[in-house]
Amino acid sequence: MRVNWEEKTEKLVNWLREKTREANASGLLVGLSGGVDSAVVATLIKKAFPEKSLGIIMPCFSNPEDEEDARMVANHLNLKYIVVNLDEPYQALVSSLKNATPHEPEKLALANIKPRLRMTTLYYWAANLNYLVAGTGNRTELEIGYFTKWGDGGVDLLPIGNLTKTEVWEFARYLGLPEKIITKAPSAGLWEGQTDEGEMGFTYKDIDHYLLTGEGSAELVDFVKRMQRKSQHKKRIPEVPML
Secondary structure (H helix, E strand, C coil), rough: CCHHHHHHHHHHHHHHHHHHHHHCCCEEEEEEEHHHHHHHHHHHHHCCCCCCEEECCCHHHCCCCHHHHHHHHHHHCCCEEEEEECCHHHHHHHHHHHHHCCCCCCHHHHCCCHHHHHHHHHHHHHHHHHHECCCCHHHHHHCCCCCCCCCCCCCCCCCCCCCCCCCCCHEEEEEECCHHHHHHHCCCCCCCCCCHHHHHCHHHHHHHHHHHHCCEEEEEEHHCCCHHHCCHHHHCCCCCCCC
């Protein structure tokens, strides 16, 4: 079924305004990664609050091209933005953790510090400006838990959380975002050379097809169901015992 992107845009912009008013907040901010998801969310918050929206670029031992792309998106949208370099805080925290007791840290444990530092940075500025944090998670990532708990998953609103990754690409083209951003290989930037599809072992297109139709190879179905089971804890508020 063909999506009416004009109608969808209007509904999402109105939804963002409504949720911001409900929270007695003044505006919205988003972390700009240089990827398509954050570019689409940045477009929506700019439309919702032309004068009270902010992009925050947070390099953390990142590919310099990602910062360039994030700046390009902000300039394309005429979105106000700031850059907060997290290299030094990351190094200081990792050094403290390693010095606490001798150990060989897990690669993912180190990598997940980056999105959690970014979450802290976003909420620092949100508190100072009385803004809400708009997250960039899409439906595909949310379904399989492909996000860092209390990292990029720590947000106030998920405006594209009902759109699959392939729909986000289509939406980005409707919004007129730069082609370089749309065709760029999706990556969380957790380590050098990391890509989403390389890490998952499946393409977003195939995962989305399964989510929308229930059709896919046995390997793909097993992967999605396994990821859904493993990530249930990420999608629930902390449990409290009923004593």
